Amino acid sequence: xxxxxxxxxxxxxxxxxxxxxxxxxxxxxxxxxxxxxxxxxxxxxxxxxxxxxxxxxxxxxxxxxxxxxxxxxxxxxxxxxxxxxxxxxxxxxxxxxxxxxxxxxxxxxxxxxxxxxxxxxxxxxxxxxxxxxxxxxxxxxxxxxxxxxxxxxxxxxxxxxxxxxxxxxxxxxxxxxxxxxxxxxxxxxxxxxxxxxxxxxxxxxxxxxxxxxxxxxxxxxxxxxxxxxxxxxxxxxxx
Numbered sequence: 001x002x003x004x005x006x007x008x009x010x011x012x013x014x015x016x017x018x019x020x021x022x023x024x025x026x027x028x029x030x031x032x033x034x035x036x037x038x039x040x041x042x043x044x045x046x047x048x049x050x051x052x053x054x055x056x057x058x059x060x061x062x063x064x065x066x067x068x069x070x071x072x073x074x075x076x077x078x079x080x081x082x083x084x085x086x087x088x089x090x091x092x093x094x095x096x097x098x099x100x101x102x103x104x105x106x107x108x109x110x111x112x113x114x115x116x117x118x119x120x121x122x123x124x125x126x127x128x129x130x131x132x133x134x135x136x137x138x139x140x141x142x143x144x145x146x147x148x149x150x151x152x153x154x155x156x157x158x159x160x161x162x163x164x165x166x167x168x169x170x171x172x173x174x175x176x177x178x179x180x181x182x183x184x185x186x187x188x189x190x191x192x193x194x195x196x197x198x199x200x201x202x203x204x205x206x207x208x209x210x211x212x213x214x215x216x217x218x219x220x221x222x223x224x225x226x227x228x229x230x231x232x233x234x235x236x237x238x239x
Contacts, residue, residue, distance in 0.1 A: 003053070005080050006219065007031040007070075009061055009119060010087030012039040014197040015138065017047075018212035019084055023219060024052030031074060033059035033087070061087050061115030071122040080126040082219045085116045085137040090162045097160035105161045112165040113172060120176065127185060135176075135187040136218045139230065139237075143167040146238035170230060170239065177228025186221055190214045191232040 010016040012034035024030045034040035040056045047054035059070045091108040127133035143166025192211030230237045
């Protein structure tokens with residue numbers, strides 16, 4: 001029986017680690033994508049101790065050559081069925097648009113948006129060979145222009161880097177969905193909610209495991225499942 005293989009970027013900790021654990025619990029082989037060899041190896045060891053068929057994938061999403069090498073590694077292992085684009089950074093402070101450093105904005109976009117494009121495009125040739133390929137990209141409610149402009153709920157502090165990078169990311173994934181329409185590749189955005197991670201200094205009220213649940217659900221959609229959508233645990237998220 002063929003083993004389903006997934007790659008999760010930024011999987012050495014937090015939500016990414018829990019996504020890897022959740023997919024591994026299904027009996028899948030899971031590539032732990034991460035920049036740090038030490039943290040990557042530690043995550044793989046911990047996952048394996050819990051019975052997950054995990055393997056390390058050296059991966060810096062801002063490094064084109066490294067992304068190409070990651071795709072080659074997966075090809076050597078037999079291919080790829082599911083890609084979860086999870087790696088992201090928030091940038092630093094301040095992020096008020098009147099004082100933000102444009103170079104910092106560019107750095108955030110390079111990881112959160114261009115990194116997703118680099119990895120997705122490198123992995124697409126492998127995904128196209130899968131019987132049921134899925135692409136899940138982790139976004140956030142702070143990327144919702146409807147919620148940001150509506151003033152009806154808390155969508156975080158003023159942010160000219162992180163929040164707009166997620167809006168940009170959402171728009172890019174919509175274009176992927178349009179281009180991939182008519183194929184068997186389902187591509188969707190996932191909102192994990194306000195999860196306690198080091199990105200927010202552990203101020204969130206949800207656990208990484210709770211935040212990972214929506215990604216696992218979208219990674220395991222049936223062949224007639226939705227594509228081009230933006231979802232959290234409760235259903236569609238406003239754009």
